Amino acid sequence: MATIDASQNVFLPASLDDARIQDMPLAAYYIPNFLSADEERALLDKIVSVPRPRWTQLTHRRLQTWPSELIQNRLVDAPLPDWLNKPVVSRLQSIPVSPDGLAGHIFSNSPHSRPNHVLVNEYPPGIGIMPHKDGAAYHPIVCTVSLGSSLVLDIYKSKDDGALDPSPVYRVLQEPRSLLITTEGLYTDYLHGIADVEEDLDLSETTVANWGLLRSKQPFVEGRNSRGTRTSLTYRDVLKVTKLGNKFSILQKR
Ligand SMILES: O=C(O)CCC(=O)C(=O)O
Incomplete structure (x- = not known):
C-alpha cells in the first residue's frame, strides 16, 4: 500500500521493496512520482537563482556542490540548505526499506543516518557524463532526483582486463520528478554514465531495466526519448566530516 498525496501527484511506496528494479540483481529502486510538479518547479527555480559563483562551469555541463566541495575526500561540517532537505531528505527518511520496518530507511546504516552532500548537475540535450565510479569518499548509496526532462543512465561492468565493456549491462530511464536509488555492489563494482546524445534510442521493456516502474x-x-535540459540532484553521505576548526589543518596538508 503506497503513501499517496494524490492532490500533489506524489506516490510513495509503502516500502522500498515495492520500488525495487527487479531486472537488476543488486539492489536498486525507482520511484517515478517522488516529487510533485510544484516541488519540481520550486527546486528548479531555486537552482537557477543561486548566485553565479555557486556554479562550477565544466566544458559542456555545469554543477553546484552543496554544502561545499570535498577536500581530500572530507567534508567540512555544514548543514544542507533547507531547500535541499525538504522535501527530499525528509521523504527519503520516511520510506522503510522493507515492509516490517526493521531495516529502517535507506540511510539508517550510513555514518550520519542521512545524506550530507548534494551535487546538482545540469545536462543540456546532447550532453552526458563519462562512465565512472563515485569513489571512496561516500557511503555506497546514491539517491538521484531527476528534474526537467527524461534521460537514460547506463550502467557498465569492467572487463576482466580492467577495460570498460562499452555495452551497458543495464539501462535505467529516469523521468522528471523521479527518484533512483543505487546501492552497494552497483556502487562499488559497476560504473555509471550518461551518453552524449540528444535522443535516447531503443527503449523498450527488454532494454530498460525499470520499464515496469x-x-x-x-x-x-516509439522507443525514443528526445532530451530536454535535465537537472539531477545526487544525495550522498560523505564518510569523513571535519569540524570547521580543523579545516585549516586540512588545507595546510594539501
Ligand atoms: O546526473 C546523474 O544522474 C549522474 C550523476 C553522476 O554520475 C555523479 O554525480 O556521479
Whole structure:
C-alpha cells in the first residue's frame, strides 16, 4: 500500500521493496512520482537563482556542490540548505526499506543516518557524463532526483582486463520528478554514465531495466526519448566530516 498525496501527484511506496528494479540483481529502486510538479518547479527555480559563483562551469555541463566541495575526500561540517532537505531528505527518511520496518530507511546504516552532500548537475540535450565510479569518499548509496526532462543512465561492468565493456549491462530511464536509488555492489563494482546524445534510442521493456516502474510508457512507445535540459540532484553521505576548526589543518596538508 503506497503513501499517496494524490492532490500533489506524489506516490510513495509503502516500502522500498515495492520500488525495487527487479531486472537488476543488486539492489536498486525507482520511484517515478517522488516529487510533485510544484516541488519540481520550486527546486528548479531555486537552482537557477543561486548566485553565479555557486556554479562550477565544466566544458559542456555545469554543477553546484552543496554544502561545499570535498577536500581530500572530507567534508567540512555544514548543514544542507533547507531547500535541499525538504522535501527530499525528509521523504527519503520516511520510506522503510522493507515492509516490517526493521531495516529502517535507506540511510539508517550510513555514518550520519542521512545524506550530507548534494551535487546538482545540469545536462543540456546532447550532453552526458563519462562512465565512472563515485569513489571512496561516500557511503555506497546514491539517491538521484531527476528534474526537467527524461534521460537514460547506463550502467557498465569492467572487463576482466580492467577495460570498460562499452555495452551497458543495464539501462535505467529516469523521468522528471523521479527518484533512483543505487546501492552497494552497483556502487562499488559497476560504473555509471550518461551518453552524449540528444535522443535516447531503443527503449523498450527488454532494454530498460525499470520499464515496469515508469510513471508513463506513453512518451517512449516509439522507443525514443528526445532530451530536454535535465537537472539531477545526487544525495550522498560523505564518510569523513571535519569540524570547521580543523579545516585549516586540512588545507595546510594539501
Ligand atoms: O546526473 C546523474 O544522474 C549522474 C550523476 C553522476 O554520475 C555523479 O554525480 O556521479
